Structures are given as C-alpha cells and as structure tokens.
Amino acid sequence: MKSTLTAALISTMCASAVSAEGVVNLYSSRHYDTDERLYSDFEELTGITINRLEGSGDELIARLQAEGANSPADVFLTVDTSRLERAKDAGILQSIESDVLEARVPASLQDSDNQWFGFSQRARIIFYDKTDVSNPPLDYVSLADPAYQGMVCHRSSSNVYSQTLLSAIIENHGVEAATAWADGMVINFAREPQGGDTDQLRALVSGECDISVSNTYYFARALRKEVQGLPEDALANIGWIFPAQNAEGAHMNLSGGGVVAHAPNRENAIKFLEYLSSNSAQEYFSSGNDEYPSVPGVGISPSVARLGLFRPDAVDLSEVAKNVPEAQRIFNQVGWY
C-alpha cells in the first residue's frame, strides 16, 4: 500500500513538475512543533516545497476571505472540524476528487461534498485522581452531577475544544440539557476555568482538582516522555474514563484540511492531502503527536495504545460545528468564562 502510494505520488509529481511551481502553500492552525517532520518528509518525498502560515482557524479564515481570489493559499488545515465547516460555509474551500482520499479516509471523517477530510483524531476524555475519586463520572453529563461539587476542572470557554464539546452535548442531548450541564459544571468547578489541557492534568497531580477533562494526546505525550509537572509516579495515580461508552461514545476532535477555493497549486494541494492520508504520515500523527490516525488499520504508538480501545462518538460533525455559536451563548449565559 505504502509503496504504491509513494509510486503514485512520485509519478504525479513528475507529470506536474513542469506545470506547477513545485510549491504548496498551507494555512494551518495545527500548532504542533513536532509537525515539522511531517512537512519535511513530504518535501523530501515529492520535491514540493511547503510554505506555511500558522494562526488560529478563525483568523486564517478572515485572512482567506480578505485575500479572495488572489489568495496564495492552497490548503487550509485546522485542529477542529467546526472551523473547517465555517470555512466551507464561507465558500473558501473547494470540492476535490481524489480516489486516494476516498479510499483511505472513512466516510464519517470527511465532508459530504469532499471539501474537507479528517486526518487525525483525539478523544476528549475524563481524567481523575484515583486516590480521591472512587466513583468517577462515566459520561460528560455526570461531570455536572452535584456529587462532584468543587472537584472538576476545565478550560475556559474561549478554547475551541470547550466549544465543540458543548456543541456535541447540544447535538446529543438538546439545548436545555446542555444549558443545565454547563450550569452544573460552573457549580462543580474547583477553580475558575483556566489553562491548557496539560494544566488540567497537572492540577490533578498537585491536588487542586480531582476530575478534569483533557485531550488524549496531552496525557499520552506525558506517558511517552516526561512532561514537567507530570512525573511518571504521579501519572500512575491518574485514572481515565472514555466517557459515554454505553451511550453516544467519547467526544472526538477531528483535525483535518481541505483545498482552498482559489488554490493556485491545486494539484500539489491534493497531493499534500493524499500524503497526509499515507501510512507514514498517519503513523506520524500517532508517534509524533500522540493522536489517533483517521485511516483504519494504521498502527498507533505504544503510548496511545496504552489508553485502550474505546467507542468514539459517531455524531455528525458538521451538525456539531453548527452548534458552536449556540454553545458560546450558553457559556456566556451560565458565566463559564
């Protein structure tokens, strides 16, 4: 598979080397320093030079809109599908035909109009202090249970992961239940919402919080190599719950990308997306950044594997994306800053 893909990549590269500039321009909100290798591998493999601009998804969308038909951007990458949907709604992505992507990326992880494709996933799950919590919440809704008053830590509402989690809860349980949940969360907070995902885990270790919510890769990263504030012995005391396993399943963040509407290097852009679905890139999402590959059957790194198997939430991601403004309204209403 890998070799045929490489061969396909190389043959298309040779064919287009004359017509194309030999570059592909990325607008990306993936902010992972480890992605450097992902890009350099592509450059080595294809001879296509990658130009990159990183920023937050919404800022990049604003820039793409302002630049209009003359935008140099070829590919738009995000850490979260809600922003891909926003880009699609803004008309700055285009539909593409790619047999490789169709074959590799599961239908549930790509846009129905082929405007975006998901390449890696992370589960947003519950972590808890095993000494202090004997009956951890088994789903997201239970996090707001009065039994956990003053025990729960979460990020602020301005964070995109907070927004999509509440959006998914709206999709799965309705606006009313979601509002009640957010309200209960605010009561249960051990401290004002703050910090990143790693900070939620560090606060479990230091004892400021008993239960927190974090993306899996931050925990897996700490399992793989020492992260400051998360020493190995302390990690042993952190338990994790893949939530709602008997119901909707664990909430997933899908990182993905699409080809920009006026991409000047359209062919290279498609090649780049196809590369992201290749075995080597997919493995790297796992070994480099501790994410779950989108392509079925691709091996995952030992640190990610240690988290175990689980059932992901299969909710329609484009529907979840539409709920983000509603989620922000609820956050504002309940005072989750």
Next chain:
Amino acid sequence: MPRSSFSLLNGLAWLVAGLCLLPFVAVATAAFTGSVESLMMLWDTVLWRYISSTLTLVVLVSLGTFTIGASTAWLVTMTEFKGRRALEIALVLPLAMPAYVMAYGYTHVFDHPGIVQTTLRSMMGWGPRDYWFPEIRSLGGAALMLTLVLYPYVYLLARTAFLSQSSTPFLAARALGRSPWQAFWSVSLPMARPAIAAGVLLTAMETIADYGTVSFFAVPTFATGIYNSWFGLADRGAAAQLSLGLLAFALFLAILERNTRGAARYDGAHKGTLPRMHLSGWRNTWATIACATPVALGVVLPVIALSIMAMESEQELTSRRYISFIQNSLTLASVAAVVTVTAALVLGSAHRFVKSRGTAASLYIARLGYAVPGGVIAVGLMVPGGAFDNALDAFMESRFGIDTGLLITGTITALVVAYMIRFLAAALGAYEGGLSGVSANIDAAGRVLGQGRWGVIRKVHVPVLTPSMLTALLIVFVDVMKELPATLIMRPFNYDTLAVQAHRLASDERLEGAAVPSLVLVAIGLVPVMILCRRLARQNKTAAKNVIGDEPATI
C-alpha cells in the same frame, strides 16, 4: 519651493492619517452593517463583566504603574541611597519583557503545581486545598504582570520631569517647614503631574489593548469579549461592535493623554540642581528595597524562572530555524521603528506648521492604535487591503494582462503599516516632548532666515529632536519585537518571529519550550533598553551640570 514642500509634507501627513484611520473605518463599517442580536445577548449576559473587569484592570494597572513609576523616579532623582546608580538604570529593564512571557514564567513558579506552592505544602504539611494562596491566573495576576512591564513608561517620564524641575519651589516648601516627604507630595509631585499622567495614560491604553496576558490567564476583559464574539459566536459584526466600543474608550484616553501632555510645559528658567537628600539608616534601606523590588519582580525573577524552564526544553537555539526567527524579528522591528518614527515626524510637523482642525484630529486618530488590540487593527487592515489588491489585480489583468496578485496583503509592508498604526502614539509623544522646548518663534526665525519648512525641520527640529527620536526608535523597536496578534495574522509565509515561535510552543502547551524563544526575545529587547539606560545616565550628568535634561519628555 516652500509651497511645494509644504504640500508634500501635508500630503504625506494625510497619507499617514488615512492609513491610521483605515482599520477603524473597516471596523465601523462591519459594526454598523452587522446585526445587533448578539450584542443584545451579550448585554444581557457577559458584557458588564467584560466592562467591569477591563475597568478594574485599567484602574489597578494605572495605580500600580503610578505608584511604582513615580515613587522610584522620585527616589532616584531626588535622593541618594545605596545602589541608586545601578537601580536608576535597572528600573527601565522590564520594558524588554512582553507581559505574556512574564505570565509564562510567573505561572510556572506560582500556580498550584508550581515550585512555591509545592514547597509550601511539603514544608507546612498542608493538603492540596487546606490553605489560601493568591491565584496567579486571575485579574489580579494579570494586573501584576501588566504593571511590572508597563511601569517603566511612567518611570521614564516622571524621572525626566523631576530632573527638569526647578529646585526653588521645593526649597521654598522646605524653608516653610515642610518635611521632605510633605514637600514631595505638595510640590514636586503636583509639578510633575502632567508628565506622570501622560505616562499612566499610556499604560492604560496598553492595558486595554492587551490580549496575550488576559487570554493566557483566562480573564474575561473587553479584548477577550471581542475574540469570543468573533471565534465563539462566529459573529464578526458583534466583534466589530465591541471593537468600536473599545475604540470610543481609546479615543477618550487619547484625548486625555494629549491634553495632559499639552499641559506638561517645561519651564526652562531658574534651573538649579537640587541637592540630593542623603537617606540614612532605615530610610536608606527602604529606598533600596523600594527600587530593587520592581527590578527583581519585573526582570530577575521571570528570567530565572524562564531559564529553569528553558533548561528542560528541547529547543535548539543554534539551529537555522532560530537564526531565522531572530533575523525576522530584528528586520520587522527595525523597519517598523524607522517607519513609525518617520510617520510621527511627518504628522507632528504638519500639525506644527498648519495647526488646523484637520491636523489636530489626525493626531488623535494616530494615537488610537495604542489602545486597540493588534488583532483588531490587523483584520481592519486586511479587509480593505485585500479589496484594494484584488481590485488592482482585476484592473491590471483586464487592461494590461498583468497578474499583480496580492501586492500588499500578506507582505511585510502590510505588517509594518499595522505596527505603525499600533505604536504611533509612542513616537508622537516623543516628538511633542522633544519639541516642547522649541517655541514657534524659533520656527518663524528660521523662516525669516530664508529656510523653507523642510529647512526648518532639517536644520532646527531634527537636531533638537534627535535624542527623543532615538528614544522613540528604541521604544517602538522593543514594542514591535514583543507584538504578537497582528504579527500572527498578517505575516508572510514561513515568516516566524521569536514571538510567534514562543506563542506556538505555548499554545502546544510546551511552556518549557516557549521559554527559549521568550528568553532570546528578552535578551534582544534588553539591548535597545540598555542603550536607553546609557542615555539616561548621560542625561544625568548634564542635569548635574545645572542644565535641563536633554529631552524634556522621553516617550
């Protein structure tokens, strides 16, 4: 010749003012065309929280910078105590610190899992939640960070004001039986009031423009509200409406700042060196502590914290990537500093020669950017910039078959313009301060002696202004080095700066890694700040020789 040079100057001034106005027009357009639905919803929920926390932050930072800036400035200019010479210079150093970088360091040390609380817990045998400790990620924490990096503005202005004060009133107060402290409160401080007020207003403007620190600490301020409406509610109209509210507040501060500065006239006559009061005993010790504390908290502690963090990171400082980060930061900062200071010179000169309502208004407009988050300016520039580029491209394509693409958007030019708009207030302050000693009669004399306006500018103003313009260059340079939001959105491909790399690692929650570019950023920022300091030291010598300080107002 004078007529044509006059209109060239005027034309340039209109260009600068027009550029400054551009993003605000774009914001206003978006605000008025957007629906008010979100705004009503915000009104019912979080808007008051945004307003009250922004105002609280402004009040805390203003009080903090006033207290630290004015008191230390007075101590180093009026008294003699142990370590005064070194501290007089060291007090400026926190200027090199970006507030968000300081926040990284402080969080690492003072949050619940940080070394201080961990040590306290193990020493005292406290459980994780058995005790109270101030929360660093809070409104108070943000106020502390901003105070520590911004007080040098007040310090610099206050210090110059104290240095240039005539000693007579102070001595008169002493002769009338006032203690030195009473004389300070009743005479020295009121006389320096305009300069100090101008400094405090600058810090207030910087405070409402801050997004990096408050977002890292998750403090819901007005700037947070703008981003939440834009990103969360996906309503750019609402974000623009909030930005417009912020602009109104900024305009208020700009007018206030300009008026207080206008009142800051320096009386050049009757100069007399004030004999320094030699502090003895506990007073001496307290003076040393009072001046050393801001330096310790504003530079020493965060640098130590960041250094410890950096040692745990895997960043390769000598790699080609880092060299390019440094190059890019330096390029942007230097170009932007020159452009901004030149723009200030143009705007200031135009107003000086023409003095119309239009030129006066242009000075207010030019000051606004100082109180507006860089992201708002960036989007406000990108929208008209992109429209212009696309229109030009369409025209050239249809007329001449030339594909011009995006000429301005996404280039360094656009970014430099954004910096200019953002930091013009600092440079304008220097211009006005520097020329405050040159009366209009001198201009007239120059004209009578056959000089055109450019001649007057070149032969009279520039030599007088050189010291304060150099100060302005250094300050804009450091400000641009630290700037993040506009840089993030507007930079060209692959154009990573030190601030961008620090932000990227921080948003990937690799704060140890982020400490490395942060430290380099601080180290480079310290160079221009050191030059500033050396000039301060020289200024001192001239002041000691009974001469007015060479630059009545620095910023």
